[in-house]
Amino acid sequence: MRTGKSARIVVVGGGVTGLSTAWWLAQRGIDVVVFEKGIVGWEASGRNGGGVGHDYSPLFAEEQRLWPNLSDMLGYPTEFRPNRLQIALDEAQYNRAKDAVRIANHVGKEAQALDLEELREFVPFVGDNAIGGFLFKFGGHANPQRTVQAYAWALQDLGGTIMQNTEVRSFEVSGGNVKTVVTDSGVFGCDGVVITAGPQTRPLLAKVGVFIPLALARLEMIVTAPVPLMRVGIIGGNGLYGRQTLRGNLAYGGGPHEWLSFEEDGHKRRLPTTSLSQFIAKRLQQLYPKLEHIRVIRSWAGIVENTPDGRPVLDRLPYLDNVVVGTMSSVGFGLSPASGRALSELALDGTCNFADLSSMKLSRFDGLATDWQAAKGWTPPERSHTSTMARVGQ
Ligand SMILES: Cc1cc2nc3c(=O)[nH]c(=O)nc-3n(C[C@H](O)[C@H](O)[C@H](O)COP(=O)(O)OP(=O)(O)OC[C@H]3O[C@@H](n4cnc5c(N)ncnc54)[C@H](O)[C@@H]3O)c2cc1C
Missing domain, CATH: 3.30.9.10 (D-Amino Acid Oxidase, subunit A, domain 2)
Structure with missing residues (x-):
C-alpha cells in the first residue's frame, strides 16, 4: 500500500530515545514522523527507575547540563529532582x-x-x-512516564507527527539509501531514518543486512x-x-x-x-x-x-548513508536528552557536534566471537517456575 506520504526524517520507535531525537529534529524545523508499534513510552522508557547520571559516558556533560532545564525546554514537567x-x-x-x-x-x-x-x-x-x-551532588531522577509524555507533547507542539500502533516492518533501499519505510499502515517516503527501537533494534537492522550484537x-x-x-x-x-x-x-x-x-x-x-x-x-x-x-x-x-560492553551504540550505519541507529544498552533514560540531540545531529550533520562518539560506534564489535552471549553467560535459562526460584535464591 503506497500512502503517498513522506517525511524528511522517519524515527522508528517512540521511547525516550526516539521521542527526544524527533524533538531535537523538530527544533531545527525538520519535518519528522515517529512510528511507534504500540503506545509511546509503553516499553522500558515508561517502566524504568528514572535514574539520571551516567558519569562514564561521553554524553555525561550534556546529560547533566540539560536535565535541570528539561521541563522548561519541553514546556511540560519531567519531575526532575x-x-x-x-x-x-x-x-x-x-x-x-x-x-x-x-x-x-x-x-x-x-x-x-x-x-x-x-x-x-x-x-x-x-x-x-x-x-x-554517600551523597552525589549531581545527576538525580525524573518521572519516566511524565518525561515520555513531555517529549511527545513538546514534539507535537513543534509540528512533529507521532503515529502510534504503527509497526515498521521493513525498509526499501536504493542506491545505498533507505528511500521508503514499510509499515503495517502503508509505505512512507523519507530522506533519512533513525532507528531507536530498543530491544527490536537487532531484528530491524537485520532487515537491512546489518548485525548488531544485543x-x-x-x-x-x-x-x-x-x-x-x-x-x-x-x-x-x-x-x-x-x-x-x-x-x-x-x-x-x-x-x-x-x-x-x-x-x-x-x-x-x-x-x-x-x-x-x-x-x-x-x-x-x-x-x-x-x-x-x-x-x-x-x-x-x-x-x-x-551490548557486549554495556554501552550504547549511537552511529550511522555502514553501507546505508541515511540510516542512524541509537540503542541504549540499559542506560537510555538518563542519557535521553543528550542521546536525542546526538542522534539528531548524526542524522542531519553526519556528526555529533558536542561530544566525541567514537567509543559508541558499531564497528567496535567487528570480529566479535559468535558465541559472545554464551561466553558472558547472558543466555536464557530454562523457563520454569523452579528455575526462576532457584536463581532468585542464589
Ligand atoms: C526496570 C528498568 C529500570 C531501568 N532503570 C533505568 C534508570 O534508572 N536509568 C536509566 O537511564 N535507564 C534505566 N533503564 C533503561 C531505560 O529504560 C532504557 O535504556 C530506555 O528506556 C531505552 O529507551 P529507548 O527509547 O531507546 O527504547 P524503548 O523504551 O525500548 O523504546 C523503543 C520503542 O520502539 C518501539 N518499536 C520497536 N520495534 C518497532 C517497530 N518495528 N516499529 C515501530 N516501533 C517499534 C517499541 O514499541 C518501543 O516503544 C531501566 C530499564 C528497566 C526495564
Whole structure:
C-alpha cells in the first residue's frame, strides 16, 4: 500500500530515545514522523527507575547540563529532582560506593561520604544495619512516564507527527539509501531514518543486512504505598536502584537480569513474577528496616537490550548513508536528552557536534566471537517456575 506520504526524517520507535531525537529534529524545523508499534513510552522508557547520571559516558556533560532545564525546554514537567544517595549495608557495598565517589570526583563532580547521623538526616528510615552513606551532588531522577509524555507533547507542539500502533516492518533501499519505510499502515517516503527501537533494534537492522550484537534482559520494579518525602529522591543500596515519587511512593528495582531470547520478547514478559517481586521487596526491607510493614501496591517488568560492553551504540550505519541507529544498552533514560540531540545531529550533520562518539560506534564489535552471549553467560535459562526460584535464591 503506497500512502503517498513522506517525511524528511522517519524515527522508528517512540521511547525516550526516539521521542527526544524527533524533538531535537523538530527544533531545527525538520519535518519528522515517529512510528511507534504500540503506545509511546509503553516499553522500558515508561517502566524504568528514572535514574539520571551516567558519569562514564561521553554524553555525561550534556546529560547533566540539560536535565535541570528539561521541563522548561519541553514546556511540560519531567519531575526532575537533583542529587543522589547511596546506602551501604556491608563492607563490599561501602567500597563500591567509595569507588563511585572517586570516579565522580575524577570527572569534576562533588560526591562525599556521610556518617550515619548525616545519612539519617536525609533518610530517616535507615536502620542499625547501615554502615554508611554517600551523597552525589549531581545527576538525580525524573518521572519516566511524565518525561515520555513531555517529549511527545513538546514534539507535537513543534509540528512533529507521532503515529502510534504503527509497526515498521521493513525498509526499501536504493542506491545505498533507505528511500521508503514499510509499515503495517502503508509505505512512507523519507530522506533519512533513525532507528531507536530498543530491544527490536537487532531484528530491524537485520532487515537491512546489518548485525548488531544485543542480548535481551527482563527487569522488575515494585512500588510501595507513600511514605513521608525525603530531601533526596533517588537512593540506591543493597543491590537496588530506585526513587521516591513526588507522592511519596518508593519505586525500586534490582537484579537479577533474566536473560531472554528475541522470540520471548512478548507481552507476557512485561508481567511481574511473584518470586522476583518478593526478592526486591525483601532487599528493600533490609535497606529500610523501619518500613518493614509498608505495603507493596504495584509491580511491573520491562525489557532492556544490552551490548557486549554495556554501552550504547549511537552511529550511522555502514553501507546505508541515511540510516542512524541509537540503542541504549540499559542506560537510555538518563542519557535521553543528550542521546536525542546526538542522534539528531548524526542524522542531519553526519556528526555529533558536542561530544566525541567514537567509543559508541558499531564497528567496535567487528570480529566479535559468535558465541559472545554464551561466553558472558547472558543466555536464557530454562523457563520454569523452579528455575526462576532457584536463581532468585542464589
Ligand atoms: C526496570 C528498568 C529500570 C531501568 N532503570 C533505568 C534508570 O534508572 N536509568 C536509566 O537511564 N535507564 C534505566 N533503564 C533503561 C531505560 O529504560 C532504557 O535504556 C530506555 O528506556 C531505552 O529507551 P529507548 O527509547 O531507546 O527504547 P524503548 O523504551 O525500548 O523504546 C523503543 C520503542 O520502539 C518501539 N518499536 C520497536 N520495534 C518497532 C517497530 N518495528 N516499529 C515501530 N516501533 C517499534 C517499541 O514499541 C518501543 O516503544 C531501566 C530499564 C528497566 C526495564
